[in-house]
């Protein structure tokens with residue numbers, strides 16, 4: 773089985789390698805604009821599918837291509853990657869002392885078919901002071917991360933509890949990804 777990961781995220785590469793797969797990596801460019809009235813669930817699943825399908829053009833034709841997308845959702849609102857410092861601090865203020873959901877979708881595209889799976893994890897933050905948020909922003913860690921934090925880094929200091937898949941919050945749900953690959957390649 774030839775496996776190809778359509779992602780430029782080093783975290784996703786490390787998680788897929790942790791599962792024991794050998795794979796190549798491509799980085800397709802897709803338009804990540806949400807559609808009007810698109811739900812967060814529909815959006816994240818569509819992004820994962822589009823990454824996988826766009827990746828097919830860059831991989832060998834008989835490859836299985838894995839795409840994934842992660843979003844943070846609070847009160848029905850989608851928190852993507854922060855545009856700038858003001859945006860990043862606004863996200864941290866919104867997350868402070870409350871719970872939110874991290875949704876990661878994984879899609880696998882093979883010859884003639886594509887299937888996706890969605891993993892939603894609840895994350896509960898402790899209350900954060902303005903100083904803590906500003907200090908955290910200045911570390912540079914939040915800038916490239918959905919929701920403006922990384923649970924696997926200093927952002928983990930703010931996480932009181934999670935309910936669900938830790939690896940999904942980081943970017944690739946280990947169990948569900950292995951199941952999707954095993955199911956589709958066995959058919």
Ligand SMILES: Cc1cn([C@H]2C[C@H](O)[C@@H](COP(=O)(O)OP(=O)(O)OP(=O)(O)O)O2)c(=O)[nH]c1=O
Pocket residue numbers: 778779780781783784799840841842843844874916917918919921922923924927941942943
């Ligand atoms: C909430 C959270 C997000 N993230 C990351 C995971 C994703 O890499 C990123 C969300 O952005 P994505 O657009 O899902 O992924 P990406 O642009 O990094 O990589 P690619 O599209 O090439 O696959 O935020 C963490 O690393 N830790 C966290 O706790």
